[in-house]
Amino acid sequence: MGWTAPWYSTADSDEALKTRDGGDLRCYRQADEQVFQTYETK
Structure with a gap:
C-alpha cells in the first residue's frame, strides 16, 4: 500500500501490551521516549 510507517507486533511484549484474546x-x-496508545477496538 506504500505505507512508510513501521509495523510492530506486541506478541513478545509485557502483559500490559498483549491482547486479551487475540x-x-x-x-x-x-x-521521543514516550509511547501513547492512540486507538483500541475489540
Whole structure:
C-alpha cells in the first residue's frame, strides 16, 4: 500500500501490551521516549 510507517507486533511484549484474546486491535504512537496508545477496538 506504500505505507512508510513501521509495523510492530506486541506478541513478545509485557502483559500490559498483549491482547486479551487475540482479536483486539490497538495502535500506538511513539514520540521521543514516550509511547501513547492512540486507538483500541475489540
